[in-house]
Amino acid sequence: MNAPHPAKVAGIDSTVPSPAHTVASAAPGASPATPPTATDAPPAPGAPGTLLQDRLAGWVSDLTTLHELTERLVRTESLAEGLQELLRAGAALVGARRGLVVLEPADGLGPDTTIGLGLARADLGHIETVPRSSLSYGRILDGLPVGDGGIAEPDLLAEKGLDPRHREVAARLGYAASYTLPLSAEGTGRLGAAAWLYDEPAEPGERQRHLAGLYLRYAAAHLARLVEVDRTRACMATMAEELLPSRLPRVPGVQLAHRHLTGPRGGGDWFDALPLPDAALGLAVGSVTGSGPGAVAAMGRLRASLRAYAVMEGEDPVAVLSDLELLLRLTEPARSATALFGYCEPALRRITLAGAGHSPPLLTGERRTEFVETSVSAPLGMLACWEAPSVELQAEPGETVLLYTNGLVRRTGAPADRAFARLHAAAAGVPRAVRHDPDAVAEHVLRTVLPDGAAEGDPGEDVALLAVRFE
Structure with a gap:
């Protein structure tokens, strides 16, 4: 008598080829084994019960x-x-x-x-x-x-x-x-x-x-x-890049460079630089809360609005951000944003800055590397009325100002104090041979702070970095 067909077991297809270690079937004509008792010895290797157990074990x-x-x-x-x-x-x-x-x-x-x-x-x-x-x-x-x-x-x-x-x-x-x-x-x-x-x-x-x-x-x-x-x-990433400047303006007295990393979910970080009347220059970095297409679209709208306000009243950065805050509160009440806007006068090597919940700029050169202390302020859209005093930054010839979004320090995955210390050390460690090139400065800082592009922090964070070198 042939060995009985194995019963179907939930989740196991009995038609699957037998495992390689399955023993041979019982010989044709062999009589079925007597059910074992508690005192009986284990079944012989060729017994039908052993065959079934071996197949089940293989499956x-x-x-x-x-x-x-x-x-x-x-x-x-x-x-x-x-x-x-x-x-x-x-x-x-x-x-x-x-x-x-x-x-x-x-x-x-x-x-x-x-x-x-x-x-x-x-x-x-x-x-x-x-x-x-x-x-x-x-x-x-x-x-x-x-x-x-x-x-x-x-x-x-x-x-x-x-x-x-x-x-x-x-x-x-x-x-x-x-x-x-x-x-x-x-x-x-x-x-x-x-x-x-x-x-x-x-x-x-x-x-x-x-x-x-x-x-x-x-x-x-x-x-x-x-x-x-x-x-x-x-x-x-393509949509975000298309909403950002494809190239930076050329203004006598300063050299500009930028870096932008888009997170996998798409975020709302941006940078901008636009020529203003009287040979001035408007500089901006910012970030919209959230991620995905909505955040990218909101970033595009906010950046376009900031450019308009900068052309009309760029010499007063506080007024620019106040107008931007009012627009955000009226048109997109569910969102908030951080922003930093600077009115740059290249001939005087001076930048007037106003920030809303944003990280302070970093000034670096041959003799010093230090953060520019801006007034403490809530992000845009968080208060009924936003307004904070502006500060002035006076640079020396050959010095570079780094404006960056908060994603640069968040991507490190370190506590805030350590992240800012890493950023400070990266800027201070720029080789002297490349300090004249803002593009090389930006690249060095980014690679030092984020050696793998994301480091151990959240790779979903966008990063925008704008380097401004005074001649």
Whole structure:
């Protein structure tokens, strides 16, 4: 009599191929085992009960592995992190050491990128020199039919029809076999393809292929969401950049430079510099609360309004911010904003400043590096009527004034006193050889305060930095 068919267990498909460690079935004609009692010895290795337990153990082990890998994947928040996690998990499932994933959404809207595991950028460049039609992932991206088990090339160098360039690259990089799977999700279609490379002739077994296919099915759905997030972030960054000055004005007596970092959710930080009558210059930095399209749009409206007020009464920064506060309170009562506006007279090397809840400017030069103390004031939109006294800043020839948004210190992730100390040290440490160049000063300060662009703080914060050097 044959062994009884395994009962269905919730969440486990009995049609899944048996795990590699499952023992052989009982021999045909064998009689069913007698149910054991408390005093009986454990069933023989070939007994039906042992077979069922072994299969269940294999399925549970596989499900546990997939659960752990998908848990790690779902914790990734950026597309680059998700692709790297996909490569690492896939390599563990198919028993490979290296691999690459080519992202090329079928809708043509991007982003298009190639990320490698255990492959340097130069290695990826070598692989890209191989004709696309000769690569397994190229055939997938070109829309050629692929079986459910992917494309296995167990011994590349032994294939007679292998493209000569592919043979040369494989020998140079030291891989002898590959296994490739398509990356596609329901509703979005093809996203790309993932390939894993073996150092020796090899190919994944049936169980490995099945688990890798299950994992990529889930991974593709998660990556499709990350692709949409990445596209949204790119659109937000583009929209924010379009609302900011594409270039700064040239005014005798001063040199200007700027830096702007947009957070992944899109924020409302801005900077501005505009020529004013009498050879003066209006300087502004500010930030609107919130994030997303609403904050970016509010930033654009606020910046445009400030420019109008600056042209009409820029010589009085307090009046400019008072008008801006009234506009914000009447038109967008649910929002608040911080702002710093300065009326700059390059010929006198003087800036008259007024701030609303904003961080103080930083003056740096050969002989001194110090914060310019502005009057303490609430942000715009927080009080029934805003007004605070202005201050005057007198610079020396060759000194640079740094105006920045609060995101610069918040992105450090440090307490306020330490963050401002880091900023002060960065400005004081600008090499003497580049102090004459405000662009180099701004770059040095930004890279020193935020060495990785976000440091350990909140990368969602926008950063705007405006450097003004007096000649």
